[in-house]
Amino acid sequence: MFKGKGVSVGIGFGTAVVLKEQERKIEKTTVDEPEKEIIRFKDALKQVEEDTQQIVDSATGTEKEIMSAYLMIIQDPTLTVETENAISNLKYNAEYAVDIGFNSVIQLFESMDDEYMAGRARDIADIKNRVLAKLANEETINISKLPENTIIVATELTTSDTAKLDFKNVSGIISEIGGTNSHTSIMARTHAIPAITRVEDATKIFRNGDKIAINGSTGEIFLNPTQEETEQLQKLQKQLKEETEELEKYKKLDTRTKDDYKVELVANIGTPADIESVIKNSAEGVGLFRSEFLYMDNENMPTEEEQFEAYKKVAEAMGDKPVIIRTLDVGGDKEIKYLHLEKEANPFLGYRAIRLCLDNIAIFKIQLRAILRASAFGNLSIMFPMISSIEELREAKKILEECKKELDGENINYNKNIKTGIMIEIPSAALISVGLATECDFFSIGTNDLIQYTVAVERGNEKISKLYTKYHPAVIKLVKLAIDGAHSANIFCGMCGEAASDELYVPLLVGLGLDEFSMNPNSILKTRKRIGELDRKECEKLANEILIMTSAEEVEKRLKEFADK
Amino acid sequence: MKTEKVVLENETGLHARPASELAKLASKFKCNVKINANGKTIDAKSILSIMSAGVKAKTEIEIECDGEDEENAIKEIVEAFKNKFGE
Incomplete structure (x- = not known):
């Protein structure tokens, strides 16, 4: 048995398809004919x-x-x-x-x-x-057309790989590198495919055609599983299926605590195709539509028309339900050729997201016009990422107003009262949230980046990953500041990071007064069930206890205790 | 032989989509289709020739069609340049 880090739950049985570059030696000879x-x-x-x-x-x-x-x-x-x-x-x-x-x-x-x-x-x-x-008569692998029950084995799946991947025939993913929040892991969870990462030398150990079984919860990989192992895994698979079926009944319900306090449970999506999963899991809206896919999967700057079509598709599919579109959120760490972004020493502290957009108003306007036009077809809102000061929010809103004027002049229909909000993912924004809240319509806390910027730990850096924790009391204080800031101006505060669906964290967030929880569509039902078990007053008590703690360890311990109760 | 001059309006030059649209369109006709730009002569039926010529926006281009359906060919190709190849 081999072991890695389980990053997407579920049991998968299948045949290995190993993705790796063939090393090839080319002989030079001459031929007679x-x-x-x-x-x-x-x-x-x-x-x-x-x-x-x-x-x-x-x-x-x-x-x-x-x-x-x-x-x-x-x-x-x-x-x-x-x-x-x-x-x-x-x-x-x-x-x-x-x-x-x-x-x-x-x-x-x-x-x-x-x-x-x-x-x-x-x-x-x-x-x-x-x-x-x-x-050389080698079989080449076409990942957009795989045989049934394929277990993908790769060093790491790239964005362009996953854009083509034939998901319906993938029963598991094993990769050599990547963490819980790497692209592959997030994608695997979205598609409910069991996945395991950090399996050293996986592409050397496993060969095409190997029979493999994986357990995405424990990170266990069985090569040629025995009868006994197979039976045990099948039993687990059945159990997981029953749990999923048990969650079915939550599809028709609102999200309310035991004492009838209602919160909103919405989904994070990356492409219009994810809407299927959003509807299947009965999300109450889309709390985060990342617009990057339009830019990353494209050879050229996506036109206003292309963007309009993508946003309209989501707006129409969701009907009256709210859909929050986040404007372009990229920087020097992502390669988008036609943007000609320079490599930076500190891309996460650099020229990215709203900073890039405010500096390239033409690019920004194409996207804002596309969102505005699509707003005539559903319930869309606009969210600006990486706001660190009130000036940026004002500037972004000014450009949005210019786009509205342009559309007015062209007699093009759009929702004149479209809501605008901001991501709270930089500590400075949380600290001035009272002021920011008076000039926008909502907040959404991006925990993944907020943690990174608060504790100064790069998200993908394995060596210091222990320091990257949502339980750090400073992170929790900033979350509270953001929520209180929003409420002081009577606007709502959501959260669209991984923490919003974390079983241990959810009671704390309910206690802090979070209004909207946005997560991977597959976590919706589980979280709705969990919130239904909670009593808001107890959660408030819990939050007050936690707010005076000084160590992450202590916080985590207390949250575990609360969950076990 | 028919020739006509146009100016390339596509902002990114004769790249990607315009390059493949031009090659696709030129290949529809039986006549030879060449374009002269920056002192180079390019076979408009070859996407590689078009792309490797690196024709930038606002470049003046001479289209040259030679063969039985040259009349239609030049008309449609000039039209396509003016429409910015649908971009």
């Missing part, structure tokens, strides 16, 4: 073309466009001129000819000193690898 070698090369290229055509046929939207351009490159005779010359004239073997022929095209693009063209160089290198794999 170049005509035959040309045919061998063309057959390999043809197979790559057919595989790509299949992806294009099943893709939609932006992905279809990207893959169509990729297909055109494969079909372009210019791509293979050098390769064919190297075979016909120099009598090289197909492998070596592909290597030098494609490299000449790759170099041409790389030398262009243009981010976009460098991206094409990577596409061509990718085509080259796929042709070489076909020449």
Whole structure:
């Protein structure tokens, strides 16, 4: 048995598909019959073309466009001129000819000193690898079309991997790196796929075709599980299923404490496709719609029209229920080629989110206009991320007003009373929350970043991850400040970090008076059940006790005691 | 042979979508389609040639169609440039 860190609960049985770069040695030889070698090369290229055509046929939207351009490159005779010359004239073997022929095209693009063209160089290198794999008769893995019950084994899944991943056939994910809040883990939980990370050398230990069973709660991985192990896991799987079924009855209910105090339970989403899960889990709205996917999965700046369509889709699907769209929240740690962001020494303290938008008003306006236009089709609100001062909020609102005027001039319909709110994720914002609350309509506390900025611990840094804790009394005091600040101006305060669905933390948040809890759609029912078991007055008492504590350990211990009671 | 001059209006140049739209459109016709820009002659049916030419916004471009359906080809291609390839 192997062990890693369980990051998404559930039991998964399946067959391993290992994603890793093939290391390939290319022999240089000469051939006697170049005509035959040309045919061998063309057959390999043809197979790559057919595989790509299949992806294009099943893709939609932006992905279809990207893959169509990729297909055109494969079909372009210019791509293979050098390769064919190297075979016909120099009598090289197909492998070596592909290597030098494609490299000449790759170099041409790389030398262009243009981010976009460098991206094409990577596409061509990718085509080259796929042709070489076909020449060697290797199976290439198409992750957008996987066999049933696949257990994915990877170093780490990238955003572009997960954008293509064939989720319905994935029964588990094992990765070598990543923590609870890494992209892969969040994605796995959203799709309710069991996942385990930090399994050292996983891509070396497991091989394609291995039979594997995983337990996403304990982090246990069974290679070729025995009859006994399989039965035990099946039993657990049945138990988990029963628990899920038990939660079904909470779908029709409001979210209320035992003493009838109502809070709002809403969902975090990353793309319009997540709406399915939001509705299935009966969320009362969307508390955080991250708009980054539009920018990250795109080769160009998404147009107003593209953004409008995405926001409208969500607005319409949710009807009267509120949907909060967060404006662009990226910085130098995320690679978005066309934004030409510089690498920074401290990207989390750098040029990002609202700072970037206020400095690139044209980009910001495209998004604000798209949200405003979509607001005519549902109940949308706008949320600005990374606000650290009141000036930023004023500036952002000023630009929003300009966009409204533009739309008025163009006779385009939008919700004139659209609400605007801010993320509270920087300690300075929590500390001036009373003032901020008088100039906006709501707050949403982003705990993941608030913790990082409060205790000065980078989220992804494993060496200091022990110091990163939501139980730190300073974090709790800032949360209280934000909630009290909101209430002093009669606006609501939500929370959209992982803490909002943490079983231990929820009673504390109820006690502090949090109005809205926004979380992964799969946590909604469980949290609704938990809130239904709580008594608000008891939670208030608990919060008061905790507010005078000085150590995170003490806080965690007290919250555990409360939960066990 | 038909030639006509246009100015490239797409802000990001003859990149990505415009490049593939141009290659797709040019490939529909039987005639040869070339574009002359920055002193270079580019085969408009090859997406790689178009992209590697790195034509920037506001560049003046001469379209050259030569062959049996040159008349229709030049008309549609000029139109596509003016429509910014739908961007």
